[in-house]
Amino acid sequence: MTYKKPVQKLAGKIREITLGENLKLGGESVLPFYSFDGDTGHKPVIGMEIWDVHPENWPTTVMEELGDRVRNPVEWAKFCEEKYKPDFLCLRFVGANPDMGDRTPEECAQIAKEVAEAVTLPLVIAGCDSNEKNGKIFTKVAEALADKNFAFLSAVESNYKEVGAAVGLAYGNIVVAESSVDLNLAKQLNILLMQLGVKPEKMLMNPGCSAVGYGYEYVITTLDRIRLAALDQNDATLQLPIIMPVSFETWKVKESAASVEDVPEWGDQEERGIAMEISTSVGILAAGANAVVLRHPRSLEVVREFINSLIQ
Amino acid sequence: MALTGMDIYKLLPKKNCKECGFPTCLAFAMKLAQGGVEAEKCPYMSEDAKTRLSEATAPPMRTVRFGAGDRCYTLGGETVLFRHEKTFVNRPRFAVAFSDTMSNEEIQSKIERMNKVDYIRISEEMYVEIAALECKSGNKDTFLSLIKRVKDGCKKAVPMIITSDPEIARAAVEECRESGPILFGADEQNYEAMVNLAKQYNLLLGVTALDQEKLYDLVQKIQNLGYRELLLSTGSTALKQVFDDVVNIRRTALVSQDRTFGYPTAVFAHKLAKEKMMQLAIATLFVEKYASVIVLDDIDYSLALPLFALRQNIYTDPQRPMRVEQGLYRIGSADENSPLLVTVDFALTYFIVSGEVERSKVPAWMLIPDAGGYSVLTAWAAGKFSGKTIARAVKEFAVEEKLKTREIIIPGKVAVLKADIEDELPSWKVVVGAEEAALLPKFLRDYTGKKVS
Ligand code: B12
Ligand code: SF4
Numbered sequence: 159m160t161y162k163k164p165v166q167k168l169a170g171k172i173r174e175i176t177l178g179e180n181l182k183l184g185g186e187s188v189l190p191f192y193s194f195d196g197d198t199g200h201k202p203v204i205g206m207e208i209w210d211v212h213p214e215n216w217p218t219t220v221m222e223e224l225g226d227r228v229r230n231p232v233e234w235a236k237f238c239e240e241k242y243k244p245d246f247l248c249l250r251f252v253g254a255n256p257d258m259g260d261r262t263p264e265e266c267a268q269i270a271k272e273v274a275e276a277v278t279l280p281l282v283i284a285g286c287d288s289n290e291k292n293g294k295i296f297t298k299v300a301e302a303l304a305d306k307n308f309a310f311l312s313a314v315e316s317n318y319k320e321v322g323a324a325v326g327l328a329y330g331n332i333v334v335a336e337s338s339v340d341l342n343l344a345k346q347l348n349i350l351l352m353q354l355g356v357k358p359e360k361m362l363m364n365p366g367c368s369a370v371g372y373g374y375e376y377v378i379t380t381l382d383r384i385r386l387a388a389l390d391q392n393d394a395t396l397q398l399p400i401i402m403p404v405s406f407e408t409w410k411v412k413e414s415a416a417s418v419e420d421v422p423e424w425g426d427q428e429e430r431g432i433a434m435e436i437s438t439s440v441g442i443l444a445a446g447a448n449a450v451v452l453r454h455p456r457s458l459e460v461v462r463e464f465i466n467s468l469i470q
Numbered sequence: 471m472a473l474t475g476m477d478i479y480k481l482l483p484k485k486n487c488k489e490c491g492f493p494t495c496l497a498f499a500m501k502l503a504q505g506g507v508e509a510e511k512c513p514y515m516s517e518d519a520k521t522r523l524s525e526a527t528a529p530p531m532r533t534v535r536f537g538a539g540d541r542c543y544t545l546g547g548e549t550v551l552f553r554h555e556k557t558f559v560n561r562p563r564f565a566v567a568f569s570d571t572m573s574n575e576e577i578q579s580k581i582e583r584m585n586k587v588d589y590i591r592i593s594e595e596m597y598v599e600i601a602a603l604e605c606k607s608g609n610k611d612t613f614l615s616l617i618k619r620v621k622d623g624c625k626k627a628v629p630m631i632i633t634s635d636p637e638i639a640r641a642a643v644e645e646c647r648e649s650g651p652i653l654f655g656a657d658e659q660n661y662e663a664m665v666n667l668a669k670q671y672n673l674l675l676g677v678t679a680l681d682q683e684k685l686y687d688l689v690q691k692i693q694n695l696g697y698r699e700l701l702l703s704t705g706s707t708a709l710k711q712v713f714d715d716v717v718n719i720r721r722t723a724l725v726s727q728d729r730t731f732g733y734p735t736a737v738f739a740h741k742l743a744k745e746k747m748m749q750l751a752i753a754t755l756f757v758e759k760y761a762s763v764i765v766l767d768d769i770d771y772s773l774a775l776p777l778f779a780l781r782q783n784i785y786t787d788p789q790r791p792m793r794v795e796q797g798l799y800r801i802g803s804a805d806e807n808s809p810l811l812v813t814v815d816f817a818l819t820y821f822i823v824s825g826e827v828e829r830s831k832v833p834a835w836m837l838i839p840d841a842g843g844y845s846v847l848t849a850w851a852a853g854k855f856s857g858k859t860i861a862r863a864v865k866e867f868a869v870e871e872k873l874k875t876r877e878i879i880i881p882g883k884v885a886v887l888k889a890d891i892e893d894e895l896p897s898w899k900v901v902v903g904a905e906e907a908a909l910l911p912k913f914l915r916d917y918t919g920k921k922v923s
Contacts, residue, residue, distance in 0.1 A: 159730070161686035164721040194714045338851070370754075371591075371779030373818070373845055375786055378758065379554045386552070412822070412908035413775045420908075423586065429772040436747055437776035440754040456747065464751040467709045 166195050170392035172448070173358055174200070175399050177332065178280025178307055181245055183362070183448045184399035189385060190444050191468040202443050202465050203245035204458055205282055205451045206238050207405050210261065210269055211253035215415070217428045220454055231269055232276045239277045242458055248282040248311070248403065248451040249273055254295050255286035263298035270299045274306065282334075282451065284311040284403060293317040297324035305330035311403060312336030312364050315343075318351055326356035334401055339366035339376045341383045341396075348395045362449075363398045369408040370438045381445035402442055405453035408434040432456050440464055473526040475503040481519040482512065489513060502527070531723045531732040533560065534699050536674040537628040538650035543599060545674075545701065545762040546734035551724055553788050560734075561785040562757055564777065565600035565630060565765040567740050570607045570616040577616065580768060581623035587774045588626070592792065592821045596778040597626055600652070602738075602765045603642075605633035610641050617645045630654055630676070630763070636663035643671055652676060652701065652763075654736070658688055665697045676701045676736060682715055686722075689730050701763060703736040709752060712737060713759070720760040734762030741765075750777065757781050792817035793843040798867040799824070802833035806872065809834045809917060811879040811903065812860055814841035814849045823907045830911035832918055835873060839863030846881045857890035864895060879903040879917070 172184040186199030210231055213221075223241075227233040235247050251266050253259040274281055283299050285292030296310045297320065312334040313321035326333040335351055337343040344365040351361060365384055368374050381400070388396040408414055414431035416424065424430060435457040439450045443465065452458050479499035490511040492498040501507045502523070509515065509523045533547030543563055550556045566584050568577060588597040601620045605613040617629060630652040631642045639653060654676030656664035661677070668675040677692060677700050679685040685704055692700065704715040715735075722731035739752040750773050753764050757780050766773065786792060794817050801824055813823045815838050827834050839862065842854035849855035860878070864870065876898050880887055882905035891900045904913045 159690065159728075161683045161722075161730075162726065162728075163682060163718055164726050166721070166725075191710075191713060192717065193710070194718065338848075370776045371783060371818075373783075373848075374780065375553070375783035375788070378784065379552075379788060382552045383554055410906060412906065413779075415906065416908050424771040424775070426772065430775060432747065433750055433772040434776050436751055437754045437780060440751045441758055441780060444755050444758050460745070460747045460751055463748060464709075464755075468713060470710065 163194075166192070168195070168389040170389040170394075170397055172199060172388060172399055173397050175332070175359060175362060176307060177203075177246060177282070177309055177449075181280050183401075187389065189389065190446055193469065198469055200448070201469050202447065203449045204461055204465075205246040205248045205449065206242060206244040206455075206458065207248050207250055207403075207451055207453045208234050208238065208273070209253070210249070210251045210266065211259065213252075215409075217409075217431055217454055219428060223455070232272045235273045235277050239279050242455045244279065244452075244458060246280045246282055246449075247273070247277060248284055250284040250406075251286055251295055253286075254288075254291055256288055256291060258286065263294045266295045267298040267302035271302045274303055274308075280308055281306070282309045282311055282401070284406075284451075289314050289317045293320040296321050300325040300329040300331045303329070303331065307332060309334050309362055309401065311401070313347070313351065315347060318347060319354060322351045322354045322356050326351065326360045327354070330360075332360050332362055334362045334364050335398075336364040337366060339368075339373070339380045341365075341380055341387060344380070344384060345387075345393070345395050348398065352395070358394075358398065361398050362401050363396075364401055364403070367402040367404060367407050367438075367442065369411045369413075369434055370441060371413070372407070372411055374438070374441065378441060378445045381442060381447065385446040399448035400446055401449040401451070402447045403451040404439045404442065405435060405451055408438045409453060428454075432460075436460050436464075473503060473523070475500040477526075478502050478523065481515070481522060483514040483516075485514060487514070528729070529732075530727055530729060531720075531734070532698060532700075532729075534674050534701065534734060536650055536652045537599075538648060541599070541626065541628055542650065543628070546732075548720070548734075548760075549724065551720065553784065557787040557789065558785050560762065561781050562762050562764050563599040564753075564769070565602040565763060566598050566627075566769050567602045567604065567738075567765050567767055568616060568620055569604040570609070570612045572616075577619060578623075581620060583768060583770055584624050584627065587769050587771060589774075591779060591782060592817055594782060596774065598624075598769050598774075599626070599628060600630050600763065600765075601627040602630045602632060602654075605631075605635070605638055605642070608635070608638075610638045613638055614641060614645050617642055621646050621649065628652070630765075632676075634660055636660050636667060639664065640667055643667060643673065647671055654678075654701070654703075656688070656692065658684065661688060661692055662695065665692055665695045668699065669697055672699070674699050674701055676703060678703045678705055680705045682718060685715075685719075686730055689733070693730070700733045701736050702731070702733050703738070707741065709742045712742060713755065716756060716760050735760065736763035736765070737761040738765045740767040746773065749773075753777055754780060758784055794820045794838060796838045796840050796863065796867075798869060798872065799836040799838065800833075801827045801836060802831070804833035804835050806874045808832075808873075808875070809879060809914065810837060810869070810873060810875055810877065811835070812837045812839065812863075813881060814844060814846055814855055815839070816841070816843055816845050816849070819845050823910065826907040826910040827914065830914040832911075832914040834914065835869075837863055837867065837869060837878070846883050850884045850887070855884065855887070857887060857892075857894035860887075860891055861894035864898075870897075877901055881905070 171187040174185040188195040309332040841849035
């Protein structure tokens with residue numbers, strides 16, 4: 159017998175979404191990196207995290223490289239764009255958290271506007287831990303950045319009407335639909351947003367992320383199932399590119415957060431944090447994510463090289 | 471290829487005697503084709519028919535073995551492409567690469583690093599299972615001395631002998647036969663000698679060829695020699711191609727149902743990238759998508775922590791989340807005045823938290839209510855970790871009789887539960903603990919310190 163290489167032809171295709179002016183996501187009609195089956199679409203992209211407040215407990219070398227710029231999101235953003243050349247920047251309003259300074263939506267909008275004017279990269283706007291507050295921030299920020307086509311991370315079940323209406327309908331930006339590691343929940347939220355009138359071209363999804371070792375098997379399985387539903391069963395409600403804020407999860411788990419004094423046998427702390435960030439990203443990229451947000455420049459470099467060597 | 475009911479019917483004695491428990495031979499054949507019954511149920515089948523049937527009804531991917539004694543591992547035997555379809559059964563094993571052209575110091579320090587990575591995560595011991603020993607010198611004695619050193623240095627690792635020279639291979643196998651090594655290096659030129667050697671010592675044989683087509687042909691030749699304890703790897707040197715190879719070998723077995731590729735695969739991550747973090751990325755990819763032996767240049771905790779955790783995640787049974795039994799657990803020499811913590815019955819959470827309590831050296835109690843087997847926030851969001859469930863556990867496990875303390879420490883992530891619990895347990899005070907278990911040791915020391923002073 160001679161070898162017959164199996165080919166899997168799938169019926170569906172992930173929608174092509176443009177972030178900002180010309181950063182394209184999605185467009186694939188095969189499973190992640192399955193170039194032997196067909197068109198892998200646009201290369202997965204990588205964003206870098208920027209905070210509106212001075213970050214606590216960030217890796218030492220990152221803090222050293224950023225220096226005083228971390229006190230000013232505009233300077234910080236400019237520096238990252240020039241030095242590390244990510245595909246996008248993720249501006250995260252940690253300081254809007256009611257327990258972390260309770261920055262007002264108006265102030266957030268002002269910061270977002272200044273950052274957007276200072277850089278050429280597209281922005282992804284992330285909120286704080288309070289979904290209620292996020293509804294308010296996103297409304298103001300989306301207004302200040304009207305029709306920029308930036309993404310907002312994220313609309314959840316409890317605030318999707320407010321976020322969808324402001325971000326996706328009134329101000330021409332992109333809504334990220336975030337659900338909790340379950341295919342049906344992801345589908346349901348996408349449908350609700352579409353019923354609200356948000357155009358699929360103005361949507362991305364985040365079906366729930368975690369760090370490797372922390373319920374990560376559910377994350378991978380949910381991604382597998384979402385991608386198979388979108389591509390194999392041609393389920394149009396799930397054919398949206400996926401974005402995941404990996405760094406939001408990986409830097410707080412013990413593997414990254416424990417100091418060398420705490421666990422001497424584990425060795426260099428920063429190295430562990432980078433490894434957790436890389437492994438978590440690669441795992442979800444291989445299961446279907448189209449974009450990831452990272453914190454450490456070294457992770458960015460490695461994940462980019464990884465993507466490039468799988469897609470040439 | 472799988473046999474149809476009609477194919478099987480042709481192999482049966484056609485006596486319609488019903489001894490198999492089916493009304494006719496045909497009915498029995500149909501059931502056999504679906505895999506719902508064993509061929510042995512028919513006492514009248516010829517030997518020849520039996521072998522043909524058992525081959526045809528064998529699982530699409532073989533389960534193979536290596537190692538010896540309590541370091542015996544199984545690879546392969548997978549039946550699905552995605553873990554939600556059923557479950558992945560035989561986890562990949564990690565290897566660290568050595569070669570006989572390395573300096574003594576390099577070998578020594580690798581051995582030390584390998585031995586250093588040994589820890590428990592959710593009741594599973596994590597360490598590198600394989601030492602991949604490559605003969606690059608072409609010299610038998612040089613190679614044997616490497617094998618000896620690594621064998622003596624890393625008692626836990628099973629050797630994987632890597633050479634294409636059958637002479638050297640034989641000497642190497644004899645050097646470490648008691649540990650059940652993997653013999654890696656059957657190729658187009660040497661396969662007959664290698665198969666003989668593997669047969670003689672009953673070894674898992676690594677087979678390699680330039681690309682998928684050549685590998686396929688070579689496996690057929692080896693099967694024709696009657697050997698089926700195989701581990702496959704193409705000689706591709708670019709990540710993109712290796713991914714193609716590994717995925718398509720698995721799909722050929724499971725989707726095309728072609729057992730020529732029904733064997734586990736090995737990936738040499740250290741040959742695809744030099745840099746450590748890039749090797750980590752590559753290893754991550756292949757834990758998820760489908761390799762069974764993954765070779766790295768080196769190991770340390772920064773690589774092991776994500777990789778072993780990922781492997782443990784991906785290879786848990788999706789139908790059966792790991793749960794711990796509900797109850798009141800004593801950590802260390804806790805007495806009736808020791809602090810009481812509450813968490814959920816999700817195994818991952820329980821083991822992380824109890825590990826941190828142990829690390830704190832503060833003797834304590836842990837109360838585990840029925841939280842549906844979910845993580846803290848999941849259980850809370852699902853309404854399974856609430857004032858009611860916690861109060862019920864306090865009653866059920868007679869906490870008030872066993873302990874004098876009337877304070878209960880709850881996970882920081884569910885600080886909102888405080889009032890709810892205090893409503894249900896009026897004589898108790900709720901203390902909100904740290905958000906991450908890693909902060910527990912400090913928290914517990916401060917907490918007990920305050921009590922004493
Ligand atoms: C895996 C997962 C699931 C799995 C469940 C797996 C399981 N057995 O728990 C599945 C897919 C089933 C699931 C389901 C749901 N999930 Co869920 N899930 C997750 C995910 C991705 C990881 C959870 C995990 O394993 N964490 C790891 C464990 C170890 O963490 P942990 O238990 O919290 O323990 C840590 C700390 O709390 C602390 N700690 C623990 N105990 C104690 C005790 C003390 C005393 C102290 C001091 C500290 C401490 O130490 C641990 C380590 O630091 C998270 C998102 C995330 N990134 O965390 C969402 C998440 C928890 N899920 C969420 C939700 C909403 C749900 C659902 C309700 C969705 C729905 N509407 O159906 C369902 C509920 C179940 C149901 N109705 O059937 C939300 C919760 C939102 C919120 N803030 O309330 C989250 C945060 C996702 C999100 N961002 O929306 N989920
Ligand atoms: S026992 Fe064998 S011969 Fe008898 S009916 Fe069943 S299959 Fe036919």
